[in-house]
Amino acid sequence: ILRGEETTPHQRPYMTSLQVAGEHICGGFLISDQWVLSAAHCLEDVGNETLQVLVGAHSLSEPERNKRLAGVQELFPHPNSSAGNPHDDLLLIQLKEKVSINSDVQFLAFQRQDRDVPAGTPCEVAGWGIISNTGKRPDKLHQVELAVLSRATCNTRTHYDGAVTEKLMCTESKRKDSCKGDSGGPLVCNGVAEGVVATGSRICGNWKKPGIYTRIGPYVTWIESVLAGAHR
Numbered sequence: 675i676l677r678g679e680e681t682t683p684h685q686r687p688y689m690t691s692l693q694v695a696g697e698h699i700c701g702g703f704l705i706s707d708q709w710v711l712s713a714a715h716c717l718e719d720v721g722n723e724t725l726q727v728l729v730g731a732h733s734l735s736e737p738e739r740n741k742r743l744a745g746v747q748e749l750f751p752h753p754n755s756s757a758g759n760p761h762d763d764l765l766l767i768q769l770k771e772k773v774s775i776n777s778d779v780q781f782l783a784f785q786r787q788d789r790d791v792p793a794g795t796p797c798e799v800a801g802w803g804i805i806s807n808t809g810k811r812p813d814k815l816h817q818v819e820l821a822v823l824s825r826a827t828c829n830t831r832t833h834y835d836g837a838v839t840e841k842l843m844c845t846e847s848k849r850k851d852s853c854k855g856d857s858g859g860p861l862v863c864n865g866v867a868e869g870v871v872a873t874g875s876r877i878c879g880n881w882k883k884p885g886i887y888t889r890i891g892p893y894v895t896w897i898e899s900v901l902a903g904a905h906r
């Protein structure tokens with residue numbers, strides 16, 4: 675998160691940190707007591723090492739009352755997701771056990787209607803991604819408020835030149851922006867998850883490269899089918 679602020683501890687109890695060998699690699703958020711939604715590209719950073727999901731955390735390092743490291747039962751990347759392809763960049767993670775819900779561990783509702791968030795709407799994104807373009811990694815959760823940018827503007831030649839489909843959405847990125855390590859986290863507008871941070875360009879905080887988010891509305895059928903079809 676560039677040019678944001680430290681979140682008030684545990685004010686975003688749906689946030690999760692995807693970890694490999696104890697290191698934060700991506701964001702994600704609880705959509706139920708056993709399921710996390712994140713970005714498929716996050717698996718590119720995971721070799722055959724064990725992926726774990728940290729819930730109930732504010733600090734990545736300090737002991738906290740409701741912090742738990744959950745194991746992964748099964749991974750469901752979107753079937754059309756692939757490396758280098760910005761489309762369908764979603765990942766559903768089934769946790770080994772149901773997490774106990776408490777003041778620091780809650781799930782977040784996601785948008786079930788496939789309808790664009792109006793341009794200009796103020797949304798928020800949070801994460802443990804880098805907080806400077808020199809790659810400084812925070813110990814504590816950070817957040818930033820970003821306004822939705824119209825798809826028309828996001829698709830101009832100077833921006834993404836038509837690459838932003840109706841299954842993606844953009845936010846302004848003038849100085850304030852999501853960045854490396856924030857991928858998979860939710861874009862929250864009016865208290866509802868409308869998007870998932872896509873693994874953007876290597877550029878963060880440049881107004882010509884707005885933040886790109888996978889819209890959740892178009893994927894509700896897929897999400898429901900995975901949650902219904904999975905066992906255990």
Ligand SMILES: NCc1cccc(NC(=O)c2cccc3[nH]c(C(N)=O)cc23)c1
Nearest residue numbers: 852853854857872873874875876878885
């Ligand atoms: N909204 C923009 C946005 C959102 C989410 C992720 C990213 N980017 C990256 O995942 C990334 C990947 C590889 C090298 C990188 N270097 C840098 C950097 N700025 O130093 C970013 C990256 C950008």
